[in-house]
Amino acid sequence: xxxxxxxxxxxxxxxxxxxxxxxxxxxxxxxxxxxxxxxxxxxxxxxxxxxxxxxxxxxxxxxxxxxxxxxxxxxxxxxxxxxxxxxxxxxxxxxxxxxxxxxxxxxxxxxxxxxxxxxxxxxxxxxxxxxxxxxxxxxxxxxxxxxxxxxxxxxxxxxxxxxxxxxxxxxxxxxxxxxxxxxxxxxxxxxxxxxxxxxxxxxxxxxxxxxxxxxxxxxxxxxxxxxxxxxxxxxxxxxxxxxxxxxxxxxxxxxxxxxxxxxxxxxxxxxxxxxxxxxxxxxxxxxxxxxxxxxxxxxxxxxxxxxxxxxxxxxxxxxxxxxxxxxxxxxxxxxxxxxxxxxxxxxxxxxxxxxxxxxxxxxxxxxxxxxxxxxxxxxxxxxxxxxxxxxxxxxxxxxxxxxxxxxxxxxxxxxxxxxxxxxxxxxxxxxxxxxxxxxxxxx
Amino acid sequence: xxxxxxxxxxxxxxxxxxxxxxxxxxxxxxxxxxxxxxxxxxxxxxxxxxxxxxxxxxxxxxxxxxxxxxxxxxxxxxxxxxxxxxxxxxxxxxxxxxxxxxxxxxxxxxxxxxxxxxxxxxxxxxxxxxxxxxxxxxxxxxxxxxxxxxxxxxxxxxxxxxxxxxxxxxxxxxxxxxxxxxxxxxxxxxxxxxxxxxxxxxxxxxxxxxxxxxxxxxxxxxxxxxxxxxxxxxxxxxxxxxxxxxxxxxxxxxxxxxxxxxxxxxxxxxxxxxxxxxxxxxxxxxxxxxxxxxxxxxxxxxxxxxxxxxxxxxxxxxxxxxxxxxxxxxxxxxxxxxxxxxxxxxxxxxxxxxxxxxxxxxxxxxxxxxxxxxxxxxxxxxxxxxxxxxxxxxxxxxxxxxxxxxxxxxxxxxxxxxxxxxxxxxxxxxxxxxxxxxxxxxx
Numbered sequence: 042x043x044x045x046x047x048x049x050x051x052x053x054x055x056x057x058x059x060x061x062x063x064x065x066x067x068x069x070x071x072x073x074x075x076x077x078x079x080x081x082x083x084x085x086x087x088x089x090x091x092x093x094x095x096x097x098x099x100x101x102x103x104x105x106x107x108x109x110x111x112x113x114x115x116x117x118x119x120x121x122x123x124x125x126x127x128x129x130x131x132x133x134x135x136x137x138x139x140x141x142x143x144x145x146x147x148x149x150x151x152x153x154x155x156x157x158x159x160x161x162x163x164x165x166x167x168x169x170x171x172x173x174x175x176x177x178x179x180x181x182x183x184x185x186x187x188x189x190x191x192x193x194x195x196x197x198x199x200x201x202x203x204x205x206x207x208x209x210x211x212x213x214x215x216x217x218x219x220x221x222x223x224x225x226x227x228x229x230x231x232x233x234x235x236x237x238x239x240x241x242x243x244x245x246x247x248x249x250x251x252x253x254x255x256x257x258x259x260x261x262x263x264x265x266x267x268x269x270x271x272x273x274x275x276x277x278x279x280x281x282x283x284x285x286x287x288x289x290x291x292x293x294x295x296x297x298x299x300x301x302x303x304x305x306x307x308x309x310x311x312x313x314x315x316x317x318x319x320x321x322x323x324x325x326x327x328x329x330x331x332x333x334x335x336x337x338x339x340x341x342x343x344x345x346x347x348x349x350x351x352x353x354x355x356x357x358x359x360x361x362x363x364x365x366x367x368x369x370x371x372x373x374x375x376x377x378x379x380x381x382x383x384x385x386x387x388x389x390x391x392x393x394x395x396x397x398x399x400x401x402x403x404x405x406x407x408x409x410x411x412x413x414x415x416x417x418x419x420x421x422x423x424x425x426x427x428x429x430x431x432x433x434x435x436x437x438x439x440x441x442x443x444x445x446x447x448x449x450x451x452x453x454x455x456x457x458x459x460x461x462x463x464x465x466x467x468x469x470x471x472x473x474x475x476x477x478x479x480x481x482x483x484x
Numbered sequence: 485x486x487x488x489x490x491x492x493x494x495x496x497x498x499x500x501x502x503x504x505x506x507x508x509x510x511x512x513x514x515x516x517x518x519x520x521x522x523x524x525x526x527x528x529x530x531x532x533x534x535x536x537x538x539x540x541x542x543x544x545x546x547x548x549x550x551x552x553x554x555x556x557x558x559x560x561x562x563x564x565x566x567x568x569x570x571x572x573x574x575x576x577x578x579x580x581x582x583x584x585x586x587x588x589x590x591x592x593x594x595x596x597x598x599x600x601x602x603x604x605x606x607x608x609x610x611x612x613x614x615x616x617x618x619x620x621x622x623x624x625x626x627x628x629x630x631x632x633x634x635x636x637x638x639x640x641x642x643x644x645x646x647x648x649x650x651x652x653x654x655x656x657x658x659x660x661x662x663x664x665x666x667x668x669x670x671x672x673x674x675x676x677x678x679x680x681x682x683x684x685x686x687x688x689x690x691x692x693x694x695x696x697x698x699x700x701x702x703x704x705x706x707x708x709x710x711x712x713x714x715x716x717x718x719x720x721x722x723x724x725x726x727x728x729x730x731x732x733x734x735x736x737x738x739x740x741x742x743x744x745x746x747x748x749x750x751x752x753x754x755x756x757x758x759x760x761x762x763x764x765x766x767x768x769x770x771x772x773x774x775x776x777x778x779x780x781x782x783x784x785x786x787x788x789x790x791x792x793x794x795x796x797x798x799x800x801x802x803x804x805x806x807x808x809x810x811x812x813x814x815x816x817x818x819x820x821x822x823x824x825x826x827x828x829x830x831x832x833x834x835x836x837x838x839x840x841x842x843x844x845x846x847x848x849x850x851x852x853x854x855x856x857x858x859x860x861x862x863x864x865x866x867x868x869x870x871x872x873x874x875x876x877x878x879x880x881x882x883x884x885x886x887x888x889x890x891x892x893x894x895x896x897x898x899x900x901x902x903x904x905x906x907x908x909x910x911x912x913x914x915x916x917x918x919x920x921x922x923x924x925x926x927x
Contacts, residue, residue, distance in 0.1 A: 089800075137564065
């Protein structure tokens with residue numbers, strides 16, 4: 042690089058130019074490809090690999106702790122895939138070895154049978170098969186939505202929130218720089234979600250956004266939005282001409298009566314909302330990879346064109362369909378046997394969430410979430426310092442990996458997220474250690 | 485929409501404004517989200533769904549032809565997955581049903597064992613494991629590369645070429661509008677590939693580009709670049725400071741001595757090239773979904789930062805890893821038994837290519853490709869009209885689905901691409917019909 046810069050200076054003098062050989066001239070003229078400026082704006086690494094890095098770094102310094110580490114960090118499923126669903130995956134693989142069962146490229150939007158079954162079993166007919174796009178997961182779907190929206194939209198996010206909404210906005214060039222103090226990006230609208238507002242954003246109190254991201258049950262706060270809250274938000278998005286991207290990846294954890302599992306249970310949502318969803322937490326498919334996005338046929342851009350058409354173009358041009366084996370597993374998930382297996386899995390994780398909740402209540406912390414959600418969001422006492430400090434202290438004292446709230450945006454500072462996806466015995470052991478280590482001296 | 489536009493006009497008059505209710509005002513002020521202008525630039529649909537649409541439309545009009553249709557169109561594998569590789573997939577699924585074998589989120593870059601095996605078995609140690617990023621396929625990887633490059637790069641493509649390079653450039657906003665006559669996009673550099681230059685582009689004869697896309701063995705022309713050709717191109721990319729994106733998805737079809745299967749066989753390529761690759765054609769994984777991209781640690785942007793770091797950020801932030809089941813299948817592909825099975829599969833398809841080649845030679849057409857490649861590229865006689873016309877004529881006369889060369893860019897006009905991925909009996913039958921229908925009257 043230094044060489045090239047030196048040559049650039051030389052180029053100012055035309056005599057110097059002639060002294061160089063043709064190939065040297067070329068490299069002086071073209072020092073390479075400019076880095077995409079949006080990447081320089083991205084703060085640090087993506088959250089979850091950063092957590093893994095800190096855990097690894099701790100274990101390098103304390104190798105004797107290796108067997109003691111318990112992860113309540115990243116929301117990663119740990120229970121084996123139940124028999125009926127597993128059989129769907131195994132048979133999906135086996136049939137590829139036969140002439141009759143072999144399949145190559147499928148529709149980029151997913152198998153028609155799976156699209157239809159999702160529409161029927163999970164949306165009760167409010168959504169039709171051709172409004173369902175099957176994919177390899179919610180995270181890549183959020184990126185594909187961003188590609189469709191393009192660089193000029195302004196987004197509003199819950200603060201704190203799942204980091205992918207903001208990070209992909211930065212990658213797309215929708216944002217300005219990150220402010221060093223507030224940790225907020227310029228041109229992103231942050232909607233504070235706090236215990237005071239039940240972790241539900243007041244969109245009416247912030248400027249209009251093109252895209253509003255809402256996750257319910259929420260990652261990281263564990264709050265599940267009520268019907269009234271969602272009705273208000275849908276109405277407001279309609280009035281303001283905003284598209285609501287509703288992330289329902291944790292919907293199966295909702296057990297409370299009357300709490301909507303889909304945004305399309307709300308009147309008018311077909312004209313304003315997109316729903317992103319995933320089998321990851323339904324059936325332990327975090328490593329298997331299967332998700333879907335619903336784009337209603339009623340959703341339009343300002344020029345009247347269908348949002349669904351542009352998303353279809355993104356899917357066909359930049360994606361090649363979810364794995365045929367995995368889609369066969371998805372079909373098995375939605376059989377009656379599969380749905381019953383999913384219920385049992387969710388019961389298991391919800392019981393974990395309850396144990397976590399009760400432990401922190403016992404310690405005397407304020408605890409949120411963990412009821413209709415697999416995440417428990419704990420308010421840290423001021424004595425523990427910032428949430429990254431608390432993360433480190435807890436790791437060192439108890440060998441329990443958590444996630445600092447600040448990893449989910451500036452609004453998460455002062456909180457800690459704990460995941461209920463660990464095995465039961467690990468949750469119980471972690472709670473024992475946390476209780477010992479965190480219980481106030483006065484208690 | 486009409487209503488909103490009407491209100492916009494009313495807004496010019498301040499008295500009219502006050503006549504509206506608050507919610508009506510809001511919808512008048514905010515008529516919705518602007519469509520991403522890059523989508524309006526995209527011409528027609530993505531090529532392969534368009535072929536499927538025309539085939540369906542033909543069958544709707546001629547339902548009696550349903551059983552006669554033979555697809556030599558999209559390059560979709562048709563042979564079952566061989567036993568050893570299949571076993572890898574089946575076992576990969578089965579182990580998810582056990583406590584010990586279950587796995588959730590994996591590294592977004594792929595299983596370390598698979599990255600290492602790809603580096604060892606396919607790159608002979610020229611590439612290291614941490615330069616290999618495992619993914620769900622070459623097509624989504626090209627989009628991820630584009631996200632990394634951002635909207636400001638200028639790309640050069642072979643003309644004709646696989647449509648994804650240009651379509652994703654348009655989606656990213658790198659291009660201007662498509663010219664109605666030339667069918668070329670503004671700000672894309674088209675490098676003519678013709679029988680005269682052996683379908684290898686002369687990059688020195690066109691303006692410098694940031695990114696140069698090269699596919700070898702080529703889709704659609706079937707040309708496999710020689711060592712000398714690639715050495716010249718790597719040298720030129722280095723001199724001009726261009727990044728070479730080398731699409732090697734058809735590499736296993738190379739059987740001729742001395743023809744490079746990877747760009748990294750060329751000296752200096754580690755400083756200029758990225759290689760995109762896929763198991764789709766290796767092992768019949770078109771529906772299974774597994775690919776990889778190699779970003780050497782020596783490749784840098786103009787500011788000296790590593791390209792690999794930004795790609796790693798894209799992978800971790802916008803992707804969640806290829807399916808664990810599918811990666812287990814990938815490992816089986818690279819065992820000795822798996823590699824032998826791949827060789828046998830490729831033999832089968834290469835024999836098909838040879839049959840297609842000989843048929844068109846017999847008819848008296850100029851034929852290209854089909855030797856180190858699964859595609860045969862046929863020069864159409866002027867009497868057949870444009871390549872979309874020829875596609876339609878052949879479909880109607882013989883019920884054989886092909887792909888018009890023009891679908892691969894303006895430079896493909898006058899050619900037809902035929903795929904060797906159909907079952908043998910279908911290829912033989914198609915050739916019989918093509919010979920009958922296309923043989924010149926004078927013959």
